[in-house]
Amino acid sequence: MRQLLLSHPVPGVWGRWWYSGSGGPRPITKGTRGGSGPMMESSGGTHLNTSAVTSKVGIARMLQAAFGCATFSLVAHRGGFNVAYGTFCMSVWCFCFAITIFIIICEFTLFHRCLTISWGNFTAAFAMLATLMSLTAAVIYPLYIPFSCHSSGCEVRDFRISASVFAGLLFFAYAMEVFFTRAKPGQVTNYMATVSGLLKIVQAFVACIIFGALVNGSQYNKYAATQWCVAVYSFCFAVTVVVVVLSVTGRTAMMKCPFERFVVIYTFLAVLMYVSAAVIWPVFCFDRKYGSPHRPYQCSRGSCPWDSQVVIAVFTYINLVLYIVDLAYSQRIRFVSHP
Incomplete structure (x- = not known):
């Protein structure tokens, strides 16, 4: 049965958790503080982290930014969000997009190392929160926004259908990040993961x-x-x-x-x-x-x-x-x- 063991303190590991599989305890590799994926050795003079956009988590975040931008752009252009529920959905998409862009920039430029927060806990917590918020918006928007055609045509309806599709894709993109960054056996990870x-x-x-x-x-x-x-x-x-x-x-x-x-x-x-x-x-x-x-x-x-x-x-x-x-x-x- 899988269990969790308390390891010896490791320099450079801040607020992380030690997982052990059925094969017993595994050694902890010293790495950098922060980040939401496996701990990596510092590359020394590198100032840009390309894995922030090329890794599985990085690709998921790029999809989040793309789907989020597409969703609120379609709604703002012709979809409409005049009712209270529409305004809530628009606020969710804009908020998630802004934080996602901030995370991508910080990961790519390694700026998160200058922050005084636990970066891995922050990204894990936000990914879970964004998953729940985007799911709520993806359900509410098609329920409370009418999809009927107007006398001038069905263009508005088509925009709303497209926005609903991208809202669903946005939810899956955030769920992917939660799946990729969740705690796994044999890994030192953050509590929020x-x-x-x-x-x-x-x-x-x-x-x-x-x-x-x-x-x-x-x-x-x-x-x-x-x-x-x-x-x-x-x-x-x-x-x-x-x-x-x-x-x-x-x-x-x-x-x-x-x-x-x-x-x-x-x-x-x-x-x-x-x-x-x-x-x-x-x-x-x-x-x-x-x-x-x-x-x-x-x-x-x-x-x-x-x-x-x-x-x-x-x-x-x-x-x-x-x-x-x-x-x-x-x-x-x-x-x-x-x-």
């Missing part, structure tokens, strides 16, 4: 969806029990963000206790809290004594508290499963500290 680190991004993203449903007329302040559920969502989201920020900024050593122990304890606490929310929220929203098991017939589409309550219940169970999986993987990793 492990299953536990990637799940932290997904958990925070799911919590944001829950918050969006909470403020959309969910009537969460009706009972003290549902307010407890909101406290659970808020606490777990805040601590998850803190874990991600500490990893990305390379400040995990600032903690009084070992980082991996803190992660395991917090994840276990989050599982217990989400179990309580998973029981309390459905009871106080869908039981006949407190709420309604069926959707009220007078509820209008887009402004029905019952719909928001269903969304919150579904994503509460999703996050509960994510935290359970996170807890299982968190116990299989050990932090390799800088001496």
Whole structure:
């Protein structure tokens, strides 16, 4: 069975994780700090890193930039994004494009070595976040933007169809990077590239969806029990963000206790809290004594508290499963500290 072993501190390895396969521990090769792929020996006088655009990860990022540019260009030209959902999708594509270009430039010019953040953790966290955001935009845009032909012709519809296709390709390009940079056995990698680190991004993203449903007329302040559920969502989201920020900024050593122990304890606490929310929220929203098991017939589409309550219940169970999986993987990793 695959396991994770704590290796001896290695100079030049900052906040990385040691994986061991079935053949036992493998030696750690000293390399550069930063980057999101395997550790490479410095080439000395080289000032440009061509592998930033020629490696598998580099090609995936170039595709991300190309697909992202094509998507928001088609939408801005004739596709249209006047409604709120269209504006959200446009913001997602522009944000992901800007950060991707920044990463490509930093990797190609080796400028990331001048930054004070943990570059590998940053790129891994962004790739996972961009995957989730681009997936959301790829689903929302064709759902809420009409594809009917106007009296002047079907040109606008064709632009919207093309934008939807490129939005889907953009999601796959970001998913490719996550697949290429994920933690593998026998490799020293960054925490955010492990299953536990990637799940932290997904958990925070799911919590944001829950918050969006909470403020959309969910009537969460009706009972003290549902307010407890909101406290659970808020606490777990805040601590998850803190874990991600500490990893990305390379400040995990600032903690009084070992980082991996803190992660395991917090994840276990989050599982217990989400179990309580998973029981309390459905009871106080869908039981006949407190709420309604069926959707009220007078509820209008887009402004029905019952719909928001269903969304919150579904994503509460999703996050509960994510935290359970996170807890299982968190116990299989050990932090390799800088001496």
